[in-house]
Amino acid sequence: MRVQLIPPSWATHLLSDLTDWQRAPLPVAALEPFELPDDAYFEYASLDADSRQRPDPDNANPPANPWWDHARWLAGPAYRPDPYAEIGTARPRGRVVRCEVESAILGQKRRVLIYSPEDLADQPLPHVVFQDGKAYYGWGKVPQVFDRLLAAGEVSPAHLVFVPPVDRTREYAFNDSYQNFLIEELLPEVARRAPCNGQRIAWGASLGGLLSACLAWRHPLVFQSVVTQSGTFLYDPEQDLADPWQGGEWFLTQVGATVWRPLRWYLDCGSLEWLIASNRRLVAALREQRYEVQLTVRNAGHNWVNWRNGLASAFRFALGRPV
Numbered sequence: 144m145r146v147q148l149i150p151p152s153w154a155t156h157l158l159s160d161l162t163d164w165q166r167a168p169l170p171v172a173a174l175e176p177f178e179l180p181d182d183a184y185f186e187y188a189s190l191d192a193d194s195r196q197r198p199d200p201d202n203a204n205p206p207a208n209p210w211w212d213h214a215r216w217l218a219g220p221a222y223r224p225d226p227y228a229e230i231g232t233a234r235p236r237g238r239v240v241r242c243e244v245e246s247a248i249l250g251q252k253r254r255v256l257i258y259s260p261e262d263l264a265d266q267p268l269p270h271v272v273f274q275d276g277k278a279y280y281g282w283g284k285v286p287q288v289f290d291r292l293l294a295a296g297e298v299s300p301a302h303l304v305f306v307p308p309v310d311r312t313r314e315y316a317f318n319d320s321y322q323n324f325l326i327e328e329l330l331p332e333v334a335r336r337a338p339c340n341g342q343r344i345a346w347g348a349s350l351g352g353l354l355s356a357c358l359a360w361r362h363p364l365v366f367q368s369v370v371t372q373s374g375t376f377l378y379d380p381e382q383d384l385a386d387p388w389q390g391g392e393w394f395l396t397q398v399g400a401t402v403w404r405p406l407r408w409y410l411d412c413g414s415l416e417w418l419i420a421s422n423r424r425l426v427a428a429l430r431e432q433r434y435e436v437q438l439t440v441r442n443a444g445h446n447w448v449n450w451r452n453g454l455a456s457a458f459r460f461a462l463g464r465p466v
Contacts, residue, residue: 144219147176150189151200158196159187160415160444166388181221183442184449185415188213207448209282216448224448227288227455235286238264244332248324251309255329257337258286258303260293269301269342269462270333272325272366274315274351276305282447288454297455298462301344302337315347315354317380317393322358326365344461348372348450350387352410356394363404370409370457372450376421392421398428408436409460411453413443 150157156168161177168190179185186208188196198206202215240257256276259268273279280286285303292298306329308314314321333339343366347355352374359366378384379393408429412422419440429436439456443449 144179144181144183145176146179146185146217148174148187148199149201150174151197153191153197154189155192156190157187158190160185160413160446163388163417164445166417179219180414180442181219182223183219183415184216184222184444184452185218186214186216186444186446186448188215208446209278214446219442222442225452225455227291228284228451230284230287233287233290236290237261237286239286240264240336242332242336244329246324246328248320248328253309253324253329254307255333256280256305257333258289258305259337260290260300263300264337266300267338267340269299269344270304270330270337270339271301271344271346271461272304272306272330272355274306274347274354275308275311275349277307278447279346279348280305283451283454285454288451289458292455292458298458301462302333302339304333304337312350312384315350316378316384317357322354322361325358326362330365342367344368344370346370346372346457346461347374348447349445350375350378352376353378353394359406360394360397360401360404363406367405368407368409368461370461371411371422372453372457373412373416373418373445374410374422374425375418376425377418388417392424395421395425395428398425398432403432403434406434407460408434409439409457410436411439411441411450411457413445413449414440415442415444418445 150171158164196213198213199215206212208214238259243252345355345359345366352371359369377390379391382390412419426438
């Protein structure tokens with residue numbers, strides 16, 4: 144697919160999946176037609192002379208990104224959403240429990256939402272623990288996707304645990320206190336509300352993917368599987384946490400330097416993301432250490448449309464019924 148964007152008269156730079164958004168804005172004087180795969184989903188915006196991020200006034204596609212309303216999207220002729228991600232007006236069918244966990248470790252109450260399949264709320268089931276819980280529940284439509292997979296017999300039932308952050312970057316990036324809160328306080332409280340059969344999956348997107356990997360790595364007897372979507376593996380404890388583009392690959396070094404752990408790995412990432420190379424390197428390292436690992440790459444960027452399209456495949460890996 145050949146793309147020719149006509150910048151508005153006020154635009155000075157293009158922001159997009161191809162510029163890592165804020166990291167490397169492209170001056171409009173350098174903007175030329177470019178190629179994208181025919182099945183690509185692509186988001187972009189413009190900067191004006193006052194460095195304000197603004198939408199393309201000639202693109203009528205509505206915002207599909209919860210982080211900002213200035214992103215507009217276009218898709219190639221072969222792009223199709225995953226069938227299970229086309230939710231429409233469907234609502235969750237199961238039981239939703241909203242509760243607060245009193246944390247002595249964090250010194251505050253923290254919210255958590257637990258979703259249980261219809262008529263199975265009191266049954267011991269696996270727990271799938273989602274970071275960025277509010278976004279996964281609302282923008283990801285995870286319960287609806289999961290309901291459809293269950294109805295089709297493609298996955299086993301589970302309790303879905305949605306944990307929203309408060310100070311996201313500080314909590315998700317190598318924060319021992321936050322990880323201790325999850326293990327020592329949140330998971331036991333959740334188990335009192337929805338029994339766990341001993342199986343747990345750590346799941347997260349972007350920086351939440353890094354946290355999920357670190358959490359399961361530290362606690363391989365608590366978690367058996369990890370799902371990361373566009374995991375931010377270009378991070379290390381010594382870097383400026385406000386700069387997700389230039390960090391070291393700290394987690395990659397752990398894979399080769401520490402003893403094997405009984406964990407299964409599912410990674411997905413967009414081919415248009417700055418994170419794709421680091422995700423590929425991590426997959427190669429995991430395979431070299433004889434982990435069970437699967438990588439899925441879609442022609443998309445770092446956004447919730449991409450991650451929602453990956454939910455069904457990740458659920459099949461984590462909770463698929465044995466053949």
